[in-house]
Amino acid sequence: MLKVTIDGQTIEVPEGTTILQAARMLGPDVAPPTMCYYSKLETSGGYCRTCIVKVTKGSEKDPRPMPKPVASCRTIVMDGMEVQNQTSPELLEARKGVVEFLLANHPLDCPICDQAGECHLQDLSFEHGIESTRYEFERRTFKKIDLGPYIQLHMTRCILCYRCVKVADQLTPQRYHGVLNRGDVAEISTYIEKAIDNDFSGNVIDVCPVGALTDKTFRFKSRVWFTKPSDAHRNCDKCSGKVTLWYKGDDVLRVTGRKNEFGEVDEFICNTCRFEKKRTSDWQIEGPSKVDRKSVISANHYSGNTVIPDFAFRVAENNKKIDDSPKGSNLLAMKN
């Protein structure tokens, strides 16, 4: 076990742990923000530079500080390492710079973007207090591209985190995905717009931190904060079948993978579950999803920080009427 101190908190972690993983073990408040790192995808991370931290002590053996800020997602913890994240004003300044660079070419079209409300870049710029930009030149724009019948790529919003490229590489059997050009005109491409056509392609939507890859079955249907997430599962022969259903009234508008407190999907789901099973009867409902108190999704019209779709109460009441089943009795107790 190796000892590492992050912002004054010490934790013991196994060998090979990165600084970011160690910080996440300490909790979401200590963990640096990430835009490109995704724990489920190998070799992800290192590109966006938002997770940079300052290493003030290299290790017990070699206590020299590291000369430059390092990407915490790709730096392995050494025994006795001391790291500053939120306690270093210089570092916060540098991170603010990174956020500003990410926003330089990002359109401020949040009012018409489906990702708004669950967008990592939105959260990041809010947290770092960047309310206006000093960038005054024309932003790069691209035409929207349809990647098959279900996914739309809007490169203009892309921050080139490479997560979708890694999904295509690691999750889906045929690779039609990559990056074209270089520098600030680099773009995600699917090899002359060849449609991504395989069972897990929809996961590129879940991993996208911004609104560059969106679900065509959900586009412009609703703002996310008007929908209510509910955990559900079904027997699927391709994937785990564990999903989050997003309800508006009694309609399932959208199906996504279940995201954890760091905004990452725990288990990737298949396209059938995501795009084709949009009736409540397709699913076994588990109950409301946990929503972060900070999230705009919980800020609107929910009591507390939990979300319970109306039908769930009706189902529970029905169950009770039919055979006095205990299923859902907790729910009813909550309502009362």
Added chain:
Amino acid sequence: MVRKLLLANDHIPGIQGYEVYRKNGGYKSVEKAMKTMTPEAVVEEVKKSGLRGRGGAGFPTGMKWSFLAKPEGVPRYLVCNADESEPGTFKDRYLMSRIPHILIEGMITSSFALGANTSYIYVRGEYYYIIRILEKAIQEAYAAGWLGKNILGTGYNLDLYVQPGGGAYICGEETALLESLEGKRGNPRIKPPFPAVKGVWGCPTVVNNVETIAAVVPIVNDGGEEYAKIGIGRSTGTKLISASGHINKPGVYEIELGVPVEEFIYSEQYCGGILNNRKLKAVVAGGSSVPILPADLILKTAAGENRLMTYESLAEGGFASGTMLGSGGFIVMDESTSIVKNLWNFARFYHHESCGQCSPCREGTGWMEKILHKMVHGHGETKDIELLWDLQRKIEGNTICPLGDAAAWPVASAIRHFRQEFEECVMEEKIKNSIQF
């Protein structure tokens, strides 16, 4: 008399061909190394010589070689970085086109020292004619038995390949070079692991500059200690300098490290003074990436000592009043030069060459170029100078590879030493009237 080691035989007609090169003492180092020395002894000689990487960073070559991991049953590779793309640097092109065999000879000796059985020369795509020269030289070396199986009857095998690049500055960064060599997109890798542990094809690899590898030839021939006698302090040996700009005699010069900068600019032996007897204004001493210095600071350090052409002397004073020897791209600017316009040109280059992997460099280089473009065209505002300063500060040190730093340093140094010019530029639209489009 100046000692020349790499370009000593440059004047001999036909030195490009194998016969003439061999007659003038070529391939002696291979014979010496393979017949009388062990690979470890060759590495030891290189260590003793104090040779430092000639590509720009100046890292001791012997140390780099000794870091090479040597796990059992895993091949090792030597890669020569001939992706010379730094603006103002053209020494490798000169060396490879004039005396290609010295590189081949150096590659064989170095590969022997490192125990590599396959080696690559990664040549910049735009140097297409050099690729032909090198390939011809390699064929001649194969025919003469210096390459292939069982070289000189020692049982040592070596295959040498030339790999043309696709024309990207970023592929001069060693890990991007390795990616490109493997046939992938030339994006720098995130370090660690370093190439010495996990390089090309995931195997331990040493990446060295053309000039570094060529310098192994005189080191093995004359011995490392003899080589270390040239130069001053930790800057040993000779260095090829690509002199360009407003000087009477631009070209590639082989200097003994330690020549005073003043002598290098003004003596007839080297640059021969400033063009048209104008005054010296500024010098970029080591290729476009290193900080630019005004005339007084390049000739004398802030402490008033004479500046010498060595790694240490040029870096004297840190970035506040010093610069770097870098790759030896010595760009001289006379008083008629506009620093702002020159900086715009550099910024344009870095914007074009950024690979787009990490955000500060991808967005920042383009942003800086646009601000400078605005300034040069007479639309600049005073706040833009502060913005430029702030941007370079936020790019430097926050990127995956040194390209971000290379884009930030020229901006920082130009503003640090020539702020007045930026102010004039945004106030009087002076440049707008003087610029020729």
